[in-house]
Amino acid sequence: MAVYTHVSAEEMGALLARFDVGTLLSAKGIAEGVENSNYLVEATGGRFILTLYEKRVDEADLPFFLALLDHLAEAGLPVPRALPARDGTQVQRVAGRPACLIEFLSGVSVSHPTPAQAHAAGAALGAMHTALRHFQLERPNALGPVDWRALAARCGADLDIIQPGLAARVAAELDWLAVHWPVGLPRAVIHADLFPDNVLMLDDRVTGVIDFYFACTEVRAWDLAVTHSAWAFSADGADYDPAIGEALVAGYESRFPLSAAEKAAFPALCRGAALRFLLTRAWDWLNTPADALVTRKDPLAFLRRLEFYAR
Numbered sequence: 001m002a003v004y005t006h007v008s009a010e011e012m013g014a015l016l017a018r019f020d021v022g023t024l025l026s027a028k029g030i031a032e033g034v035e036n037s038n039y040l041v042e043a044t045g046g047r048f049i050l051t052l053y054e055k056r057v058d059e060a061d062l063p064f065f066l067a068l069l070d071h072l073a074e075a076g077l078p079v080p081r082a083l084p085a086r087d088g089t090q091v092q093r094v095a096g097r098p099a100c101l102i103e104f105l106s107g108v109s110v111s112h113p114t115p116a117q118a119h120a121a122g123a124a125l126g127a128m129h130t131a132l133r134h135f136q137l138e139r140p141n142a143l144g145p146v147d148w149r150a151l152a153a154r155c156g157a158d159l160d161i162i163q164p165g166l167a168a169r170v171a172a173e174l175d176w177l178a179v180h181w182p183v184g185l186p187r188a189v190i191h192a193d194l195f196p197d198n199v200l201m202l203d204d205r206v207t208g209v210i211d212f213y214f215a216c217t218e219v220r221a222w223d224l225a226v227t228h229s230a231w232a233f234s235a236d237g238a239d240y241d242p243a244i245g246e247a248l249v250a251g252y253e254s255r256f257p258l259s260a261a262e263k264a265a266f267p268a269l270c271r272g273a274a275l276r277f278l279l280t281r282a283w284d285w286l287n288t289p290a291d292a293l294v295t296r297k298d299p300l301a302f303l304r305r306l307e308f309y310a311r
């Protein structure tokens with residue numbers, strides 16, 4: 001459960017008093033998510049999400065994320081905007097952390113997507129890339145290819161605690177990617193974390209795309225590779241489902257065709273995607289505080305995806 005920072009009823013009430021949303025009815029910590037603290041807040045004026053930004057979100061990046069959400073919402077995409085308080089500010093301070101009160105979107109995230117749902121998710125990603133072609137702001141990717149070696153070094157030999165031989169496997173993959181990572185592909189602002197838990201759906205329809213806190217300027221097709229690695233496998237990474245993978249890419253291409261160069265680079269981009277999530281999960285596996293109300297995610301589920309792409 002991702003609640004790192006406890007917000008008291010008094011603090012919650014004081015926060016809502018800064019907005020035109022009525023008074024507090026209830027607030028509950030949300031079980032899903034691993035990065036930030038999220039509460040589902042019921043007020044007399046509606047239902048909202050309160051997000052307190054934690055470890056990996058730099059407060060200085062919040063204006064970028066909020067502008068991105070406003071841009072996508074204006075383009076008609078189902079993304080949640082941060083509400084402005086009565087004084088016009090979107091970012092508040094709650095329990096010592098930067099925080100936003102965010103529009104609640106309906107829908108559920110699917111655990112076992114059907115091809116139709118994967119097609120819809122791919123199409124939503126393609127529509128997002130279309131809407132972002134003219135988005136002017138930039139944000140470097142703090143978890144991009146140049147950072148993977150440093151992250152692996154920080155995990156160090158402890159990778160072998162997760163699985164014997166993992167440190168050597170990661171080192172070999174870093175060397176492979178150093179040679180094969182594509183150059184010259186188009187770059188743009190991307191979501192960079194479009195896992196099924198970040199897509200809200202009703203039946204086969206995408207009703208919400210959430211969690212933009214890894215959004216950054218990066219190789220655009222890498223976003224599709226990340227999404228492919230997240231959607232097209234069983235949760236443990238052991239089984240690839242080609243129908244899901246193909247539907248996802250077809251949905252994407254229905255809104256944003258890939259170039260020949262992007263298609264040729266796709267296997268390497270997928271290997272990079274698998275390594276990126278293997279490494280962040282490994283770091284979290286080794287470093288999550290014992291008292292945090294969070295379920296760690298299995299790094300080996302992305303080692304298995306990596307081995308699939310490598311084959």
Ligand SMILES: Nc1ncnc2c1ncn2[C@@H]1O[C@H](COP(=O)(O)OP(=O)(O)O)[C@@H](O)[C@H]1O
Binds near residue numbers: 032037038106208
């Ligand atoms: N705008 C929203 N509308 C509805 N539910 C949301 C919204 N934002 C977050 N949630 C819920 O909170 C959960 C965690 O949010 P998420 O942004 O993924 O957290 P984290 O950044 O910690 O990974 C989501 O899985 C979803 O259930």
Ligand SMILES: N[C@@H](CCOP(=O)(O)O)C(=O)O
Binds near residue numbers: 193195211277
């Ligand atoms: N999607 C990443 C971790 C980030 O978690 P999220 O809940 O913010 O999507 C992973 O699965 O490793």
